[in-house]
Amino acid sequence: MMSNGFEPKIVGFLCNWCSYTGADLAGTSRIKYATNLRVIRTMCSARIDPTFILKALLEGADGVLICGCHPGDCHYVEGNYKAMRRYPLLKRLLDAYGIENERVQLEWVSASEGRRFAEVVDRMTEQIKALGPCKVRTALAFDMAER
Amino acid sequence: MDTPKIGVYVCNCGTNIKKVVDCDEVAQQASEQPGVVCARSYKYMCSNPGQEMIIKDIQEQGLDRVVVSACSPRMHESTFRGALAKAGLNPYFLEMANIREQCSWVHTDPRAATDKATDLTRGAVRRVVFHEALEKRFVDMCPATLVIGGGITGLTAALELAESGNQVYLVEQSGRLGGNLANVDLTAPYLDSARDLIRERILRATRNPNITVFLDAKVESLDGYVGNFKAKVASAGGTVPVEIGSVVVATGYKPFDASRVKAFGHGTNPNVITSFEFEAMLRKGRILTDKGRPPRYVTVIHCVGSRSEEFHPYCSRVCCMTALKYGQEIKSALPDAFVYDLYIDMHAFGKGCEDFYKQASEIRTIFMMFQKNTAPQILPGGPKDDCEMFLRVDDKLSGEEVDIPTDLVVLMVGMEARDDSAEVARLVNISRDKDGWFIESHPKLDPVATTTDGVYIAGCCQSPKDINESVAQARAATARIMAKIAKGRIEVDAVFAEVNQDDCSGCRVCNDLCPYGAIDFNSETRRSNVISAMCKACGACVTACPSAAIKGRHFTDEQIFAQIEGVL
Ligand code: SF4
Ligand code: SF4
Numbered sequence: 001m002m003s004n005g006f007e008p009k010i011v012g013f014l015c016n017w018c019s020y021t022g023a024d025l026a027g028t029s030r031i032k033y034a035t036n037l038r039v040i041r042t043m044c045s046a047r048i049d050p051t052f053i054l055k056a057l058l059e060g061a062d063g064v065l066i067c068g069c070h071p072g073d074c075h076y077v078e079g080n081y082k083a084m085r086r087y088p089l090l091k092r093l094l095d096a097y098g099i100e101n102e103r104v105q106l107e108w109v110s111a112s113e114g115r116r117f118a119e120v121v122d123r124m125t126e127q128i129k130a131l132g133p134c135k136v137r138t139a140l141a142f143d144m145a146e147r
Numbered sequence: 148m149d150t151p152k153i154g155v156y157v158c159n160c161g162t163n164i165k166k167v168v169d170c171d172e173v174a175q176q177a178s179e180q181p182g183v184v185c186a187r188s189y190k191y192m193c194s195n196p197g198q199e200m201i202i203k204d205i206q207e208q209g210l211d212r213v214v215v216s217a218c219s220p221r222m223h224e225s226t227f228r229g230a231l232a233k234a235g236l237n238p239y240f241l242e243m244a245n246i247r248e249q250c251s252w253v254h255t256d257p258r259a260a261t262d263k264a265t266d267l268t269r270g271a272v273r274r275v276v277f278h279e280a281l282e283k284r285f286v287d288m289c290p291a292t293l294v295i296g297g298g299i300t301g302l303t304a305a306l307e308l309a310e311s312g313n314q315v316y317l318v319e320q321s322g323r324l325g326g327n328l329a330n331v332d333l334t335a336p337y338l339d340s341a342r343d344l345i346r347e348r349i350l351r352a353t354r355n356p357n358i359t360v361f362l363d364a365k366v367e368s369l370d371g372y373v374g375n376f377k378a379k380v381a382s383a384g385g386t387v388p389v390e391i392g393s394v395v396v397a398t399g400y401k402p403f404d405a406s407r408v409k410a411f412g413h414g415t416n417p418n419v420i421t422s423f424e425f426e427a428m429l430r431k432g433r434i435l436t437d438k439g440r441p442p443r444y445v446t447v448i449h450c451v452g453s454r455s456e457e458f459h460p461y462c463s464r465v466c467c468m469t470a471l472k473y474g475q476e477i478k479s480a481l482p483d484a485f486v487y488d489l490y491i492d493m494h495a496f497g498k499g500c501e502d503f504y505k506q507a508s509e510i511r512t513i514f515m516m517f518q519k520n521t522a523p524q525i526l527p528g529g530p531k532d533d534c535e536m537f538l539r540v541d542d543k544l545s546g547e548e549v550d551i552p553t554d555l556v557v558l559m560v561g562m563e564a565r566d567d568s569a570e571v572a573r574l575v576n577i578s579r580d581k582d583g584w585f586i587e588s589h590p591k592l593d594p595v596a597t598t599t600d601g602v603y604i605a606g607c608c609q610s611p612k613d614i615n616e617s618v619a620q621a622r623a624a625t626a627r628i629m630a631k632i633a634k635g636r637i638e639v640d641a642v643f644a645e646v647n648q649d650d651c652s653g654c655r656v657c658n659d660l661c662p663y664g665a666i667d668f669n670s671e672t673r674r675s676n677v678i679s680a681m682c683k684a685c686g687a688c689v690t691a692c693p694s695a696a697i698k699g700r701h702f703t704d705e706q707i708f709a710q711i712e713g714v715l
């Protein structure tokens with residue numbers, strides 16, 4: 001790596017119709033952004049299970065980005081609302097584990113927003129860099145073993 | 148499960164991937180993953196030799212899982228699934244890693260990009276282990292089509308389908324067919340009569356027994372899936388249910404409201420009119436100012452609402468040539484009149500258009516160029532002047548500020564997405580871009596299909612277009628539909644959700660969750676059940692089921708968990 005600074009790994013869950021297409025558009029438009037994101041495609045943001053996010057953090061992700069269509073624009077009518085509703089609950093759960101809120105972010109990116117997608121990734125990467133590595137992995141692993 | 152035998156294929160895409168990602172290293176790293184029996188880096192995976200290579204490995208090495216690290220799966224997943232099928236392997240044993248659109252094209256640091264491509268490939272390798280063979284699903288194709296919009300695009304689509312013997316329901320929201328084109332006099336650049344173009348089509352459509360026309364009508368609902376949609380069409384005659392296999396959205400555009408550009412005073416100054424108001428004068432054959440006399444000076448202003456920071460950033464495409472057409476129509480009606488043409492840039496891109504531009508200069512249209520994001524200023528004429536007003540223009544060509552005498556100003560209003568475009572998009576389940584135009588499946592390779600199978604878009608509802616482009620799109624959409632009709636039965640994706648009846652507690656949490664009403668509750672067994680043909684695999688029910696009784700085929704928890712482990 002060029003700097004000896006911390007390069008976080010971020011897992012991104014992107015819905016197929018809007019956000020994944022938007023990320024592809026960033027590519028076809030050759031818009032450059034940070035290399036830290038690893039994308040996993042789901043059909044709809046409503047499929048993104050809180051356990052996926054916990055699993056990613058547990059496996060060593062320093063951040064998790066969830067992207068879906070803008071409210072009102074979901075390919076599956078209202079799947080993104082379902083994702084949105086789950087999100088505050090998840091945040092509370094993370095708080096309970098002492099995981100910084102900014103490590104898990106929810107963003108709406110439409111199929112035409114390639115540039116916005118790149119900006120979201122850059123912004124989040126900077127935020128996670130500032131936070132440093134996710135230390136709670138150990139705490140979380142301990143707690144899960146307890147149950 | 149037996150140990151899988153995975154083949155990994157890392158595509159260079161010529162230099163598209165290779166110039167940033169070290170494809171050999173990605174393949175090398177992949178070959179060390181458990182289960183990987185061969186890993187290759189190759190120039191063009193989607194080419195015939197590329198696909199043959201996969202087929203040969205499947206047959207000779209007994210591969211039962213394939214990972215292709217290449218472009219977006221949205222681009223070539225079906226290509227590679229085809230290759231697997233050809234080799235006798237179930238096509239769902241494929242997983243793609245997107246190392247082009249989401250890696251080599253967006254990164255410049257070869258080390259970091261190679262690491263990312265390696266991670267994404269590892270994610271795919273881990274995931275593909277858990278893939279399952281899914282059987283093909285076929286559904287019947289209803290040969291009828293719903294066409295929404297009765298302008299030139301919708302009429303063309305309807306005629307094309309109906310004249311090939313298929314039933315069409317043509318739904319027009321206004322009281323007459325013809326759309327915006329019915330309000331136009333002549334067309335550019337060949338000066339054909341719009342009335343002739345459209346009238347003949349309206350006659351043919353209304354006389355064709357295969358076309359049912361609904362006027363003053365609206366599609367109230369659309370349910371179902373490709374080949375098997377059900378719609379409700381509401382009109383004065385009540386609400387009629389129709390069954391169709393495909394939908395063509397041809398809802399067109401709305402002319403820009405010129406009064407929004409305050410500087411021009413449209414709506415308050417009666418001698419400032421829009422291009423559509425001017426078309427009406429031309430059709431009546433009476434070009435007159437509000438005082439009822441023929442104008443001596445006519446000024447045409449381009450890009451009203453288009454190519455502007457304040458209104459719409461895009462070019463509306465047809466206004467430049469229409470403005471030139473006005474020069475010709477004015478000169479033939481009023482040979483002594485002066486025509487000023489104020490433009491930002493002259494876009495004469497189409498066939499015959501450059502010649503048309505030349506003709507306009509020959510008839511002595513006076514061209515002046517003004518600065519983008521500025522507007523020529525209107526000054527009232529005095530009692531001694533021989534004109535109604537003056538237009539003050541900062542002419543970029545001469546570098547001088549000039550006041551041009553004017554009796555009538557024609558504003559070339561651009562096109563904008565219709566007010567109901569959001570509603571229509573939701574009705575047929577397609578997306579809109581930032582300007583409100585409907586989004587096509589692929590801008591170059593799939594211009595009339597959408598992300599909803601069986602729903603096509605054509606004409607100006609997708610973006611501004613001229614008549615020939617709109618007609619071409621209408622015909623393209625109908626060709627797609629007729630290809631499906633010809634097959635009779637169509638293959639649909641084998642990906643859907645299913646309920647494990649033994650695990651279902653009958654809590655019914657999933658029942659209201661499904662956006663497509665695909666979940667049925669059996670009151671006898673007190674278990675829920677997914678009607679697979681109606682399921683669109685969003686996975687909402689999978690995530691929500693408290694008993695983990697629902698499996699999202701091809702998007703199972705274990706597949707996604709494995710991928711998460713792989714990318715980290
Ligand atoms: S498979 Fe995709 S990445 Fe490879 S050559 Fe073809 S288009 Fe390029
Ligand atoms: S949510 Fe799960 S348990 Fe409840 S009815 Fe649906 S399938 Fe059965």
Ligand code: SF4
Nearest residue numbers: 661682683685686688
């Ligand atoms: S996956 Fe989505 S579409 Fe399919 S049954 Fe479940 S909620 Fe309905």
